[in-house]
Amino acid sequence: MGIIMALLAGAVFGWGLLYSGMSDPYKVQDFLDLAGNWDATLAFVMGGAVAITVPAFALLRKMPKPLFAASFSWPSINIIDSKLVIGAALFGIGWGLSGLCPGPALVNIGTGQGDILFFCVMLLAGMWLHDRLMLKR
Numbered sequence: 001m002g003i004i005m006a007l008l009a010g011a012v013f014g015w016g017l018l019y020s021g022m023s024d025p026y027k028v029q030d031f032l033d034l035a036g037n038w039d040a041t042l043a044f045v046m047g048g049a050v051a052i053t054v055p056a057f058a059l060l061r062k063m064p065k066p067l068f069a070a071s072f073s074w075p076s077i078n079i080i081d082s083k084l085v086i087g088a089a090l091f092g093i094g095w096g097l098s099g100l101c102p103g104p105a106l107v108n109i110g111t112g113q114g115d116i117l118f119f120c121v122m123l124l125a126g127m128w129l130h131d132r133l134m135l136k137r
Contacts, residue, residue, distance in 0.1 A: 026099060
């Protein structure tokens with residue numbers, strides 16, 4: 001049942017990205033371009049997501065366990081360190097330059113567009129490089 005729920009959650013997430021326009025790199029770049037052709041519509045998408053997520057997490061924190069798993073997988077580390085800040089900055093720079101983050105890139109991979117495929121290959125390369133550098137510490 002856990003696999004079915006994960007598949008369903010992924011499908012709903014992908015549909016939400018497509019429906020909201022967040023899978024369109026140019027729409028995302030226009031949202032981030034405050035001094036140029038700014039498109040505020042994604043602020044409403046993010047606001048709606050926050051309005052649903054905050055109360056949902058409050059309810060989930062009160063549950064003893066998830067419906068379809070043995071336990072929750074809450075983060076165990078809650079400190080803000082240099083690795084977190086650098087990683088967030090790199091993510092933000094990549095998102096701003098490409099208009100893509102991993103979710104929308106995977107939603108768009110079926111289009112076969114060269115820039116989307118390149119992004120996905122570089123995403124995998126970055127993950128591989130991260131694993132190699134972090135394992136040596």
